[in-house]
Amino acid sequence: MELKGKVWRYGDNIDTDVIIPARYLNVFTPKELAAHCMEDIDKSFAKNVKDGDIMVGGRNFGCGSSREHAPIAIKASGIPVIIAHSFARIFYRNGINVGLPLLEIGDDVEKIHAGDELRVDPENGTIDDITTGDHFKAHPLPGFVQEIAKAGGLINYIKSKKG
């Protein structure tokens, strides 16, 4: 699967409270959550994000609460993959579990800018920045986690195991 999209660029320690504020957690339908995604730091995101756009963050992306509503809100906004320096642990797990690929690329993330056009292959972990001509390689997922990602999330994985 190859993805191509424009970058929404955010900084370090993007927490789950800004991804989807708790005041909207009295619902859990993906579309309703997406309507408020990122609004506390970027009011333009929910309005202007296009299907296939790519989110890029800094260190410790998704820190804070365990709310799975956060990766769900991002995914329902049309974002097919998140790239970051590093992810907070629970967010990382949740992303994989709900079938949203997450790529960690460390310091290379500094070379990706807002509005850049990226070509991403989440399975191989390859990223081409079409705007700057840079190429990056993400840290690979552990084998077992790769299987969950390939199945499209944990529920599908468990169901496939059951046979």
Place this chain on the structure above:
Amino acid sequence: MGMNMTEKILAQHAGLESVAPGDIVTCNLDMVLANDITAPPSIKEFEKIGRPVFDNTKIALVPDHFQPAKDIKSAGLAKIVRDFAHKNHIVNYFEQGRVGIEHVILPEFGIVGPGMLTIGADSHTCTYGALNGFSTGVGSTDLAVAMATGKAWFKVPEAIKVELTGKKPAGINGKDVILTLIGMIGVDGALYQSLEFAGEGVASLTMTDRLTISNMAIEAGGKNGIFPFDEQTKAYEDAHMKKPYTPVAPDDDAKYARTVTINLSELKPVVAFPHLPGNTKRVCDIKEPIKIDQVVIGSCTNGRLEDLEIAASIMKGHKVDENVRCIVIPGSQAIYKEAMHRGYMDTFIDAGCVVSCPTCGPCLGGYMGIMTAGERCVSTTNRNFIGRMGDTTSEIYLAGPHVAAASAILGRIAVPEEVE
């Protein structure tokens, strides 16, 4: 090779002789937890799996975040949880009037304890490390699978040893310890790692201190934050735990990625400035007075009896500053009742505080103390992210109950010594 506490619990629950950092293991779970926000999506995913619950005695459902329901939609969330609990005969479901904040009541009711492995769809599930258990937060899908299978996978984390030296002085509590640590290592200082507390200083920390400290392991990015089992843990469990349990101790040759040392004797009251728990400063180093509009004393971090005792002892005979709203929220019904018996509630009400039933309420910007633009709060909660307690321009300063109570009286960030 020797193992640390986290490795031992993971190995035991995976049926393995030993584990090492980086191993991926599948473990049997002793308890799985969700609340009124995280259980509904979890229940939806659970139903897709099409299996019964693995064990109706090992699931805890605690409707504490937006309950008693703050609006119609939240009432709907509570109903999903209630219906699921009744249908599946969930033993540890708590209806309004019997409920408290999840991480306060689970230890109190002896539902979690030493050597146990718990996951919860709430990031502060790491609280139970204080009791010498391994516990960590997960999302709703992991929880759904756990409710169906009784298992979860873990990557064995590297450990940071937090060596506590010296002795906790009077006027210092667990919040000062953990804020100091997060200030030292940063909000991602323990990313993918576990925190293992050790050293002679541990003995001077009460169980309440330890629960506060383990609670905020996640604020340093940690997977868990675990304390050794000692006489205090035993005394606590003698009073709370009805089941047998197996404590763990680290081997002498246990491996740690690094060691961080904190001398408890030197600690001073600490606050975390907006908008990260790692933006810490000692109150004595604050140069300009920081005026405040609100104080919150409560939450799974500092809503225990000892926290209320500290706050009440400072507030007794004083009034909350006329420009401040001070909201006090006991963490459980038992704490509420005991605080009433001991006269703390009289003290709070006489001082002009709002006293609420147990709930998460303002901690996550739910209800009961939401701030408007530009307002400032000193809060004993655990997160001061942008917009966490209301408007995106409001500010949260995290502190312990001692600083919170003194600040409420003086209308600015203060330490108890400044209260006449």
